[in-house]
Amino acid sequence: MSFFDSTPIGRILSRVSSDLSIIDLDVPFAFMFTFSASLTTYSNLVVLAVVTWQVLFVSSPMIVLAIRLQRYYLASAKELMRINGTTMSALANHFESISGAITIRAFEEQDRFFAQNLELVDKNASPYFYNSAATEWLIRRLETMSAAVLSFSAFVMVLLFPGTFSPGFVGMAFSYGLSLNNTLVNSIQRQCSLANQIISVERVNHYMDIQSEPEVIEENRPAPDWPQVGCVELRDLKIRYREDAPLVLHGITCKFEGGDKIGIVGRTGSGKTTLIGALFRLVEPAGGKISIDCGHHYDRLT
Ligand SMILES: Nc1ncnc2c1ncn2[C@@H]1O[C@H](COP(=O)(O)OP(=O)(O)OP(=O)(O)O)[C@@H](O)[C@H]1O
Ligand SMILES: [Mg+2]
Incomplete structure (x- = not known):
């Protein structure tokens, strides 16, 4: 009971509505996509390493760099999603004023409550918007990086070792490299969206171990x-x-x-x-x- 006394209803509401729906509907798909994208990336890498092991000189630093970029991004993105969750609670809390709609209308204060609601919607949307902007930031860097790596390796293959590789070989290595780049960027994107959605699990998890009151005190149990x-x-x-x-x-x-x-x-x-x-x-x-x-x-x- 002290939990219900001290927790605003909006906080509970947003966890059992938006967070639970993300867990039920989005996380399984995000998990599936992440898994398949990562699997494709790694199998691509293995095939490429078997066919042309030299590619490892280029792809290993690229993977390291991609992981570093991803970590840098996730630190802010996760925090933004957490803030998004808390502003959602404030918004859900404000819905409680619906129960006082008659009083609000009686005092002709609809406009004030409407403006307040819009302001809360804005506050809730802005961390989400920043999160999308951060995702764009990451994608841009990943794509720039993979384009640079790809053109550099093509340059090296064609110009520095003329005649070493057959044109067919260069073409094949290049197309594999291209598909590796694409799948790597895709896989990192998927992992990041999964990491953002997992915040909902974290938020619901906070409510998993609320201390409950002792139901029955054995020594005080009355007669039947x-x-x-x-x-x-x-x-x-x-x-x-x-x-x-x-x-x-x-x-x-x-x-x-x-x-x-x-x-x-x-x-x-x-x-x-x-x-x-x-x-x-x-x-x-x-x-x-x-x-x-x-x-x-x-x-x-x-
Ligand atoms: N959940 C709560 N948490 C903290 N304080 C509370 C809570 N519920 C009531 N109070 C406080 O306890 C006091 C008594 O409130 P209570 O609701 O028992 O009054 P009441 O006699 O039932 O009033 P009413 O006639 O309006 O129903 C009030 O000062 C109120 O602010
Ligand atoms: Mg009362």
Whole structure:
């Protein structure tokens, strides 16, 4: 319960909607594409190394450079996706104002809420846009790099060793090199989009191990026929919603006899809902005691 008290509804909403849908729909495909693209790249490389082992002199530094570029890119891209996730929560939180639509209309404040909503949409879209820009940055560098490597190796083959390789051989090596370049760029792109989507798994994973309240305290377990009378006694009951928050109920002592019908009256914010919440143990008391069926000595202790 303290989790629901302290977590804005939008944060939960965005994880069970957008993050879960990315995990369910996008991650499997991204995983499949990444796997097949990487497999194609490596098999290309193996074929190329078997046919013309010299190509390794060019492709090894290229792969190292590509991996370095990818790491550099991922450091920022992942962070941007994380920011995108948090701004999404703020946006989802704002949807809660729909439940107050009648009040908003009554005060003719639709325009303010509409503007606020647009601003939140903008805030949410900008990290996503920056992420796309970063992806473009990476692709541009990868393609420049592969074009440079390819033209350099063609240059070396044709000009520096005239007559060493047959034209057919040069053509074959060149086309293999071209396909290796393409598949390498493709595979790195796929890996990066998978890494961006995996952030959703990370975000949902945060909610996997929320500490839960102890369901049953064995030594306080009442008899199976409890409660027989339904008498409720509060003794110096103190409630606060969080450790460092001020007390909401400041030591209430009273007794409700079994079978009585009780009404609780108080101004707004005086703690009526808190009291009923405490009876159902939605909030744990900070002090004092609630005994149900006190006459029968079945105490429900804090
Ligand atoms: N989930 C919560 N987290 C922190 N404080 C809370 C929470 N719920 C209520 N409070 C605080 O506890 C106090 C009592 O609130 P409560 O909702 O119990 O009042 P209430 O008597 O039910 O009011 P109302 O008549 O408006 O329903 C208020 O000051 C409120 O701000
Ligand atoms: Mg209330």
